[in-house]
Amino acid sequence: MTYSLPIETERLILRRYLETDYDDLLKLQSNDDVTRFLLYDSKTPEEVRGTLAGRLADVPMDTDGQALTLAVILRETGQHVGEVSLFVQNAAHRGGEIGFVFHPDFHGRGYAAEASVEILRLGFEELGMHRIIGRLDARNTASANLLKRLGMRQEAHFVRNEFLKNEWTDELVFAMLADEWNERS
Numbered sequence: 632m633t634y635s636l637p638i639e640t641e642r643l644i645l646r647r648y649l650e651t652d653y654d655d656l657l658k659l660q661s662n663d664d665v666t667r668f669l670l671y672d673s674k675t676p677e678e679v680r681g682t683l684a685g686r687l688a689d690v691p692m693d694t695d696g697q698a699l700t701l702a703v704i705l706r707e708t709g710q711h712v713g714e715v716s717l718f719v720q721n722a723a724h725r726g727g728e729i730g731f732v733f734h735p736d737f738h739g740r741g742y743a744a745e746a747s748v749e750i751l752r753l754g755f756e757e758l759g760m761h762r763i764i765g766r767l768d769a770r771n772t773a774s775a776n777l778l779k780r781l782g783m784r785q786e787a788h789f790v791r792n793e794f795l796k797n798e799w800t801d802e803l804v805f806a807m808l809a810d811e812w813n814e815r816s
Contacts, residue, residue, distance in 0.1 A: 659711075717750050
């Protein structure tokens with residue numbers, strides 16, 4: 632499957648990671664406020680090097696578990712503000728999953744929504760996905776609200792279904808179908 636990068640919006644550039652993005656990725660992934668609701672704890676510099684190596688790899692997006700993670704850059708300043716991801720959840724059923732992680736300094740400005748719309752567009756329009764979900768810790772109300780603003784509907788609330796960071800957590804699942812994506816514009 633092919634897809635076109637970089638993606639430019641009014642305020643942002645979504646592009647592949649570069650070796651020079653290490654310091655920005657470290658600021659993101661070693662921040663306890665950022666990782667609070669994520670599946671991983673804050674990462675060490677060495678762990679971030681491993682993460683960056685994975686982000687640099689070329690991904691065909693045709694096999695379960697593959698992920699395309701793009702750096703989100705402010706067009707005006709060239710500053711790294713976060714990242715958006717698209718995962719191949721089920722290649723046979725053309726299912727994907729969206730993810731987004733933004734530095735707290737850039738919350739509340741609409742950057743995550745602007746970038747996430749583009750990752751949904753890439754999934755539906757360029758990769759031909761049928762369904763894209765978003766999964767999150769139910770306490771992460773800001774991310775849940777973002778998924779709703781994107782036009783995704785809540786399909787599930789799993790009660791205490793994952794043991795993360797030494798506690799049982801609830802999980803919300805949101806979804807959108809290609810038909811719904813096409814109808815939204």
